[in-house]
Amino acid sequence: METKENSSTEFTILNAAKEIFERKGMVAARMQEIADEAGINKAMLHYYYRSKQLLFEAVFKSAFSLLAPQINEIINADTSIFEKIRNFSSNYISFVMKHPYLPNFIIQELNRNPDFVKKIVAEKNFPNISKFKQQVDEKVEEGVIRPIKAEQLFINIMSLNIFPFIGSQLLKGLVNVNEEAYKQLMEERKTEIADFIINSIKLK
Amino acid sequence: METKENSSTEFTILNAAKEIFERKGMVAARMQEIADEAGINKAMLHYYYRSKQLLFEAVFKSAFSLLAPQINEIINADTSIFEKIRNFSSNYISFVMKHPYLPNFIIQELNRNPDFVKKIVAEKNFPNISKFKQQVDEKVEEGVIRPIKAEQLFINIMSLNIFPFIGSQLLKGLVNVNEEAYKQLMEERKTEIADFIINSIKLK
């Protein structure tokens, strides 16, 4: 009979697909690998998701909807600008340490298919910078922070938080530390990043 | 006769391979595409480079040896720390605007094959942070800049310079600007990044 094992298998497949796609990217991932990871037959993947492309899209959506709230936090929270920066950096790094492949996955797939961005931006939950911009402009006006374009500040915050994970291999080589020491540096960054930014923009 | 057309064709192929590999990455690139780009037959690629893997490695080496001097500048130049940061940010951004796919290419391929890093680090020209670290520690000691780990400062400099190009699609979506406006933001960053960093670390 058509039991509810349905959803269980579907779920198992999606989880396996996340694992493989996020680590290897759409192009390098193999359906066979995903099947192995799921402990299931290759044909099942097609039974539940029809094609590699559709399975990939399910994974991407899920990944993006995991990252989006993180970014929304800095954009739309009802807290002071300094608090936002502190919270975001700390939370984001904790988050990425649990999902180490996720930011790179999203960025790579957006680069591979730029039209993808337009589709997603059009959707309901896509983070928008406008509230953050208003807040920054206001604080500049009030003389709380030095003059800086909100766009540039936002790009700086994103860069300082996201890049160390995406460029970890390169940075490990340049800074010449092993995996463990690098992880330690990332731990420190939970507060280091916010200090760095706030020291730059705050007027005494 | 075996003429010197040899080296000319070899060069043409390498250039075409750079174009395709850097844009698409090793896995997604197609030998046929590279042949087309070179205006030459597919068999020639194998005649000169034996395999896709070897052709790729030639491209990677060439790309890395183009980027390495850029990074070496901030690490080993004989200038003040502030000057280094200003020069690097300005030069690096000009450089990347001419080679837009290069940083992403290198980072992706290093992530895909982490053992690659070890091999390259062992090589002669791989940039090393130790001189930069010494300089930073000294300036902290002298009270010229506030206390900060050289490793963290270095990671911050790299992040602020490199990420905006790697994450351009995502950032364009979040900041909600078109290609042209984004390019304008990158232009501004030639000075903006250094201001941001120096404001953060310099003690008055």
Place this chain on the structure above:
DNA sequence: GTCTATATTAAGATAGAC
């Protein structure tokens, strides 16, 4: 050195039995 034609392999996808 350069080309066309072909071999080889690997991956996505489907058919059909259970």
Place this chain on the structure above:
DNA sequence: GTCTATCTTAATATAGAC
């Protein structure tokens, strides 16, 4: 719903003529 076996296509790689 799940499996094995198979089809189909596409990509790397090679053989062989010129």
